[in-house]
Amino acid sequence: MSPVEPALVPAPRTVEEAAPGGFPLTPDTPLWAGPGTGTTERWLRSTLGPALGLRFPPGAEDTRDGLRLRLDDTLAPEAYRLAVLPGRGVEIAGGGPAGVFWGAQTLRQLLGPDAFRKAPVRPGATRTVPHRIVEDEPRFRWRGLMLDVARHFMPKEGVLRYLDLMAAHKLNVLHFHLTDDQGWRIEIERxxxxxxxxxxxxxxxLGHRASPLWNDTPHGGHYTQDDIREIVAYAAERHIAVVPEIDVPGHSQAAIAAYPELGNTDVVDTSSLAVWDTWGINPNVLAPTDATLRFYEGVLEEVLELFPADATGPSAFASAPPSSPAPPVSSFSSFSSFSSFVHIGGDECPKDQWRASDVAQKRIADLGLADEDALQSWFIGHFAGWLAERGRRLIGWDEILQGGLAPGAAVSSWRGYAGGVAAARAGHDVVMCPEQHVYLDHRQDAGPEEPVPIGYVRTLEDVYRFEPVPAELTPEDAGRVLGTQANAWSEVTENQARVDYQVFPRLAALAEVAWSALPAPAERDFAGFERRMAAHYRRLDALGVAYRPPAGPLPWQRRPGVLGRPIDGAPPQR
Structure with missing residues (x-):
């Protein structure tokens, strides 16, 4: 594939020029959608059509002057073949509904940046799709983005917008961080x-927790249950699974502020706690009592109803026992759905209150546990079993490995590769998201103009050279790596423009790492990626994304005087 033309992101497996010229799309170009391709047909009519003024009147399966969508069971579920041939129009074939949808995203890129707008900017113009054959399928099943809406709330419209941005980059998992010390964002009716x-x-x-500055405007917001249903349905139409995160037993001060009995009341006066207004690791954690377990079971009962396991098609793991290996992608009857997962956090849980609590110590003794780490393992294990009884799978941050982890649970490896390596070797599935590589709240340059510089310097090239599968894993253990995701924590991203700046363009690089069959990191053609990004920036412009320009932040993107934590080497804390 030429590094310049076509400038597709993420890069497909193969692109061939079928003939000179291309196929013209006009307002009268018909659209035929075969069985199982309804999500793509609706997307073409609701998104691509309005952008270019295309009506897509109904067509026939054998039409040679239109656009055809069909399933092809010889392809893997998320694989597709986009063929634009002289005298045959445009055909997108996918191994499953998701494959057809990803093929439509490639078609959109081939039509130029105007295809990414909401309405035609050149009414009546003929749009030509170059004669090409694109054959493509993803490297990883889990290709995700974590949005932290707990630290700074993102209104529903912003979440829907990010689902569209994910779909445009062939990402298929939204990890939805809904609760933390600084805010609880999901309505629970009981x-x-x-x-x-x-x-x-x-x-x-305002800024890093060491900053002396404060924003004294009250901050908040939450999603109603109907908001959540809308988000999940909108994601499903784009073949994106939404994995909710309800953080336990740490990162829970917002819940304790609402219901003080959830905290360690024999150690601290929890009735005086408010929703936390700063950042870092909070000492106030959940009490390991039966009442706390029942409370969160009630929370999760409503969460499971709002995030059904079949929201994006048959669950990839619904019929597999908890200890079974993840099935290969070729065995899926639908695209690889991860909507059966529920994330329970499990990270950064200080044990000081448990050490001082008579209630916690009695629980340790009654259960015959070795220490407080084992108590956390028991806490996490309880919910792993509770979820498994309901046909769901627990996933948590890599601290859930401490003290042992129930079979069937999966691990988000955030503190580096080590947690993921240990989890895979122990037979657990892994999502690789190490902070040193794919934490997008971290600064993008070492220069002083970066807004609120946090953590490690991770440039676009750094993300592009990230490798999700550690070299020390055996092929069998490497098969446990479901994929990767970027994490967008929101302590210092208080609005849409700030989120855009931190996330883009680096999310485009992560999308290529997750989708494309790239060589080893040192051998990757970053110069070629940059050339393709020159065209991709025009698509992001059309979408209204306030990305970081390659030359550095624009004047209004800087935040002079707001203290960050520009460290090199020492691990940052969230």
Missing amino acids: YPRLTETGSWRARTK
Whole structure:
């Protein structure tokens, strides 16, 4: 494939020029959609058509002057073949509904940046699709983005917008970080104070937690249950699974502020706690009591109803016992759905209150546990079993490995590769998202103009050279790596423009790492990627994405005077 033409991101497996010239799309170009391709047909009519003024009147399967969508069971579920041939029009064949949809995303890129707008900017213009044959399929099944809406709330419209941006980059998992010390963002009907009290804080630390600055405007917001249903349905139409995160037993001060009995009341006066207004590791954690377990079972019962396991098609793991290996992608009857997963956090849980709590110590003794790490393992294991009984799978941050982990649970490896390596060797599935490589709240350059510089310097090239599969894994253990995701924590991204700046263009690089069959990191053609990005920036412009320009932040993207944490070497804390 030429590094310049076509400038597709992420790069497909193969692109062949079928003939000179191309096929013209006009307002009268017909569209035929075969069985199982309805999501792509609806997307073409609702998104691509309005952008270019295409009506897509109904066509026939044998039409040679139109656009045809069909399934092809000889292809893997997320694989597709896009063929634009002289005298045959445009055909997108996919191994499953998702494959057809990803093929339509490639068609959109071939039509130029105007295809990424909401309405025609050149009414009546003929759009020509070059005669090409594109054959493509993803490297990894899990290709994700984590959005932290707990630290700074993202309104529903912003989440829907990010689902569209994910779809445009062939990402298929939204990890939805809904609860933390600084805010509870999901309506739970049986526990109304979680949002009445837990979704608002009086003020917010401005910048890093060491900053002396505060924003004294109250901050908050939450999603109603119908908002969540809408988000899940919107994602499903784009073949994106939404994995909710309800953080336990740490990162829970917002819940404790709403229901003080959830905390370690024999150690601290939890009735005086408010939703936390700063950043870092919070000492206030959940009490390991039966009442706490019952409370969160009630939360999760509503969460499971809002995030059904079949939201994006048959669950990839619904018929597999918890200890079974993940099936190969070729065995899926649909595209690889991860909507059966529920993320329970499990990270950064200080044990000081448990050490001082008579209630916690009695629980350790009654269960015959060795120590507080084992108590956390028991806490996590309880919910792993509870979820498994309901046909769901637990996933958590790599601290859930401490003290042992129940069979069938999966691990998000964030503190580096080590947790993922240990998890894979122990037979657990892994999503690789190490902070040193794919934390997009971290600064993109070492220069002083970066807004609120946080953590490691991770440039676009650094993300492009990230390798999700550690070299030390055997081929069998490497098969446990489901894929990768970028994590967009929101302590210092208080609005859409700030999120865009941190996430893009680096998410485009992560998308290529997750989708494309790239060589070893040192051998990757970053110069070629940059050339393709020159065209991709025009697509992002058309989408209204406030990305970081290659030359550095624009004047209005800087945040002079807001203290960050520009460190090199020492691991940052969230």
